[in-house]
Amino acid sequence: MKEFPPLPAVDDDAAPTFDGHLWLLEFVEGTPLRFQLRASGAIRFGGERRTYDDSIPRPCRRAVRHVRERLDREALRGAVDDVTDLTFLGRATHRERIDYDWDRLPPFLGVDVWSADAGAFRPPGAVEAIFERLGLDPVTAVEREVNSRDFDPVGYEMPESAWYDGPAAGVVIRDKRGNRALVENSEISTQSDAGVDAADAESLADTVATEQRFGRVAARLRERGREPTVDGLRERLLEDAYREEHGRLFDGGQAVDESAFRTAVARRAQRFLGE
Template identity: 50%
Template structure:
């Protein structure tokens, strides 16, 4: 699977000199974890984060599982087959949105936002490498929409690079929270890219989280009425029975995605199995009371 492209700091001397030429797209930088995937000839989707790939979708860290499920449920395989001759040569890149220090409006923010599309073989001019290329930002956004997924939101489109001063640029408000964006990704249509991070970026101290070795405290803090009802309603909309196991699994994933709790296997030490056991007891009582 194709690796994530580098994203240098636009204000750093290592940023490509040609990045700020031509017309630029400014995209919101989302504070989450990179998630990539491709479709095999059978239609099976294979996933990976920036460092590794998963032999099975269930092997993804708990905080990334809502994004994996979102892609698997919404991805239009036939649309991809109709669009390219070799679907397995296409790699999709994006962000699995979860709490890494930035508190988003989790009800509105999609679990996955697409950022890039690599097409391994494609029709193009002779000057384009036949081995493949990343698509320009406008084309990538259209591709994600064409296969049923949400592209990352553009802050500005077609900004003349001659008029863009990265040193004077102020990171705007986020589309997904009441506060500034984590930063802005600057893209040109020739594949150049870089990032301008917010001066006071998020710091993930985990100070708000209960002790990570206390699953009862985690469950008591985060199995709220609102979170419970949102999970049950989501299962109902899909026509799935809200069993104790199904609701508990989704609540644990919601805790991993929406809160400062860090689970083992994802850079933290809370044990997902022990937290799930604590969540099950509260879930059973709540379902019995419905």
């Protein structure tokens, strides 16, 4: 699979000189996630540099399930002779500083498409259309076809995010030659201490395994024609919690006893189902 291209800060010495018309794309917090459809129909996933041949990082698990469930494999097979020619690159959206509207923000947002046959990344407009055709959401375009002569990143006013009531975490500048750079919003505050001992499985489960979360997970299962079970609720609630609470609960250096945590969440799933 093709690795992610560099994304330097716009004021960095490594930032490119832009030419022609630009696309300005909302930068959403999360983790780089790429995937490739194999000839067998299985999907291979990877992060910024390494491939995930065994376990998926916790904050990316919801995005991986989303891609597996939503990707239109037949549309992809019908569009290219060799599905392994393409690498799809995007972001597994999860909490760092910003508490997004998690019901609206897709777990995965498509950012780039690499064609090995062409030896190039597809231009932004084509990327948007490709992801939509395959059943996945592309990253939000803040502005399209901005003349590079009219864009000055110095003093650029950060736009509102499409995914919560507040400013975007940043904006990615793209041109049609494949150049890109990031204007990051440095004014967003860091996460405050959640006051929860992540090493205490029961306390952690009390915090994240709420009736509201179980209700949302159960509704998603029923939408897919599946009745909620303890195992189904547990796995999907954990994926949601690792995504929505990553920067607040799971990224502070405290070790999480995942086995004990899973057991504690399963007990609460049983209570939710009345078992």
